[in-house]
Amino acid sequence: MTKDPLIDYTLHLADNALVLGHRNSEWTGHGPILEQDIALSNIALDQIGQARYLYQYAAGLINSSTTDRGAYPAPRTGEATEDGLAYHRDGWDFKNCLLVEQDNGDWAKTILRQFFFSAYQYFFYQQLAGRKDGELAAIAEKSYKEVSYHLRWSSEWVIRLGDGTEESHRRMNDALDQLWRLTGELYTPSSYEKMLVAEGIAVDLTALQPLWEQRIADVFRQAGLTVPALGWQQTGGKEGKHTEHLGYLLAEMQFLQRAYPGNEW
Amino acid sequence: MVDTKRIWSLLEQVNDPEVPVLSVVDLGIIRDVKEAWVGGAAVQGGSQPESIPEIVLTPTYSGCPAMDAIRMNIRMVLLSNGYRDVRLTTVLAPAWTTEWMSEKGKDKLKAYGIAPPLPMQQVCHPGLFVREEAVACPHCNSYHTTLISEFGSTACKSLYRCEDCGEPFDYFKCH
Numbered sequence: 127m128t129k130d131p132l133i134d135y136t137l138h139l140a141d142n143a144l145v146l147g148h149r150n151s152e153w154t155g156h157g158p159i160l161e162q163d164i165a166l167s168n169i170a171l172d173q174i175g176q177a178r179y180l181y182q183y184a185a186g187l188i189n190s191s192t193t194d195r196g197a198y199p200a201p202r203t204g205e206a207t208e209d210g211l212a213y214h215r216d217g218w219d220f221k222n223c224l225l226v227e228q229d230n231g232d233w234a235k236t237i238l239r240q241f242f243f244s245a246y247q248y249f250f251y252q253q254l255a256g257r258k259d260g261e262l263a264a265i266a267e268k269s270y271k272e273v274s275y276h277l278r279w280s281s282e283w284v285i286r287l288g289d290g291t292e293e294s295h296r297r298m299n300d301a302l303d304q305l306w307r308l309t310g311e312l313y314t315p316s317s318y319e320k321m322l323v324a325e326g327i328a329v330d331l332t333a334l335q336p337l338w339e340q341r342i343a344d345v346f347r348q349a350g351l352t353v354p355a356l357g358w359q360q361t362g363g364k365e366g367k368h369t370e371h372l373g374y375l376l377a378e379m380q381f382l383q384r385a386y387p388g389n390e391w
Numbered sequence: 392m393v394d395t396k397r398i399w400s401l402l403e404q405v406n407d408p409e410v411p412v413l414s415v416v417d418l419g420i421i422r423d424v425k426e427a428w429v430g431g432a433a434v435q436g437g438s439q440p441e442s443i444p445e446i447v448l449t450p451t452y453s454g455c456p457a458m459d460a461i462r463m464n465i466r467m468v469l470l471s472n473g474y475r476d477v478r479l480t481t482v483l484a485p486a487w488t489t490e491w492m493s494e495k496g497k498d499k500l501k502a503y504g505i506a507p508p509l510p511m512q513q514v515c516h517p518g519l520f521v522r523e524e525a526v527a528c529p530h531c532n533s534y535h536t537t538l539i540s541e542f543g544s545t546a547c548k549s550l551y552r553c554e555d556c557g558e559p560f561d562y563f564k565c566h
Contacts, residue, residue, distance in 0.1 A: 161550065165542035172546060175454025179483065248517060264484035268453055271486060271566055277517035279541055285519070345519070 128194040131318035133187050134221060135328055136262065137211065138316070138364055140180035141222035144212055145372070146243060147173030148379050149230060158233055165279060169240070172272040179265045181208035201387035213383035217372050221316070224363040225308040227372040234287050234297035238305055241280035245341045246312045248277045249334050258326040281345045288349025298351060310359025312338070317365070393426040393444045398469070402446070405468050408460045409545045410563075412503040415448070415461060419491025423447040427478045444469065445478040449487045451566070452546040489566050501529045506551065506562040526562050528553035 128134055150170035157163025188194050188206035198219070200210025226243055230236045251270035255263050287294040313335045315323065322328035339353075346353050362368070382389065402421055407413045415421055427445035430438055446465060450458050462479055469477050489508035497507035506529045525534045533555035541564070543550040548561040 161540035161542075164544070164550075165540055168542040168546050171454035171456070172452060173454070175450075175452060179453060264482075264486075265453075268450075268483045268486040272452060274517040275541060278519065278521065281517070281519055348519070 128188070128191075128197050130187065130191055130194050131321040132259065132327065133184055133191065133194055133197075134316075134318040135322055136180055136184040136187065137219075138221035138318070139262075140177045140184060140211070141220045142226055142243075142247075143173045143180060144177035145220070145222045145375065146226035146240075147171075147177060148375060149226065149228075150236070150240070152230055153236065166236070169276050169279070172269075172276070176265065176269045176272070177212070178208055179268075181211045183261050183265070184211060203388075209383070213380045214387070217368050217376060218366040220368065220372060220376075221364050221366060222372075223308070223311050224360060224369055225305065225311065227363070227369060227375060228305065228308065229371050229374075231301065231304070232297055234294065235301040235304065237280055237283040237287060238298065238301040240276065241284045241345070242305060242309050242312075242342070244273055244277040244280050245338050245345075246334070248273045249337045249341075250329055253329040253334065257329065262327070277341075281341075284345050284351070285349040288346070288351040295350065298349070302351065302354065306354050307358060307360050310356065311361040311363060314359070314361045314364075319364075393442050395424045395426070395444070398424045398444050398446070398474075401468055401472055402465065405461065405464045407457055408464070409455075409457045409547075410500070410503070410505065412499045413492075413496050415465070417493045417496030417499065418451065419489075419493065419496075420448050420451060420461075420487060421446060422449050422482060429476065429478075441476070443476040443478060444474055445480060447480045447482055449482050451487050455546055457545075487566070489563065492563075500563055504529050504560060505548065506560060508563045508565045510565075523562075523565070526551055528556060528558065529560055530558050531556040 147170045150166050150173065153163060154167045154170070155163065157166055185206040185208055188197055198206050198211055198215060200207040200214060203210075225239060228235070228239060248270065251266040251273055254266035255270060257263055284298070288298045289295070313331045315331050319328045319331065323330050343353055399416065399421075402416050402424070403414045405415045407415065407418055423446075425445050425447070426442050428440045428442055430441045448462075465479065466477055490510070492508060500507040506526050509523055509526065522538055526536050527534050528536050528551075531553060533553055535554040536551050537554060539550040539552050539559065541549045543561050547563055547566065549564045550559065551562050552559045
């Protein structure tokens with residue numbers, strides 16, 4: 127944890143985008159049909175692009191901070207950089223939600239994970255675009271247009287699979303069993319979010335929750351799926367306590383920069 | 392003194408590597424060209440401050456891989472025209488929209504075989520199963536076309552098929 131909550135908040139948003147973008151990129155070359163392989167790869171590209179702007183902003187904040195300067199230095203430069211933040215932090219430094227780090231599973235699980243997260247991110251960016259931090263607001267305004275495409279695409283797939291064959295319906299329900307308990311974290315503010323909401327910088331998550339629930343209910347109704355009771359929800363990712371899946375993801379994503387620090391193409 | 396008019400005309404020579412018929416000016420990603428000052432008092436030896444061109448640009452999509460190539464190409468074109476130092480500044484807000492694409496650019500896209508973006512429509516919100524009203528086939532002008540995928544060969548395009556001439560084509564989607 128750094129001392130400045132804005133740095134943690136920016137890293138949290140960047141990690142969400144990077145980790146889900148990386149997960150989706152694992153489908154590149156493996157999609158069920160070419161068009162959907164390309165679709166998911168495009169979504170991954172948007173997310174990693176968003177992550178880059180957020181990491182660049184976080185790196186600038188770290189380097190100009192009087193109390194956090196030197197947190198997360200990159201090899202060679204000794205300063206925080208976007209690459210350093212992505213490739214040289216450990217699992218407990220990552221602040222992404224547990225939902226986005228889950229393994230891809232089958233197509234149904236990937237689709238449902240994307241739908242849950244896009245429904246959250248769409249309303250989230252819309253709100254963030256009107257908050258006080260100019261840089262975060264600008265990134266949000268840009269990203270929210272991209273996410274509107276992600277949300278429609280994933281919503282339509284949830285309906286197609288839920289209302290498809292007996293097997294696709296069963297797979298959607300299996301995915302729901304695995305992912306539902308990780309959705310509550312999206313609305314559970316972390317310590318740094320609580321601090322920044324009061325300052326008008328962070329999005330108030332409690333106000334977002336009904337919008338998300340409405341979208342889920344609308345799409346599930348058309349998909350012939352039942353929205354589960356809220357039930358017990360697992361949290362921790364935002365504070366660096368992750369599921370086992372993140373470690374495997376980082377091991378693959380960070381390997382090259384760990385083995386050859388600062389290497390460039 | 393930086394001749395901004397000349398810079399604008401030089402930028403007409405810089406094309407989008409993904410859509411090589413469009414210049415960065417046609418695309419609407421150049422937001423401003425102005426004069427910036429470097430050097431001067433801070434430099435030892437009392438050299439005069441030097442004026443250099445500053446180009447303000449905005450990305451189409453956050454993850455567009457062409458942006459790095461575009462920045463490099465801008466530097467190359469200006470360098471070969473005598474501008475050794477150039478400042479490139481990226482702005483994110485207001486966010487780029489296809490409404491900033493020039494009419495000339497839209498004509499060039501169509502001639503190249505890519506359907507140009509329609510004026511902003513309902514498709515830019517996340518409503519379910521919303522489709523563009525009518526995307527014309529760039530080859531035969533038929534409106535009898537079908538969306539194959541909202542995500543095409545690049546982030547900015549979606550994939551269509553013409554039901555009359557049978558050709559698949561890219562549509563530069565509204566954004």
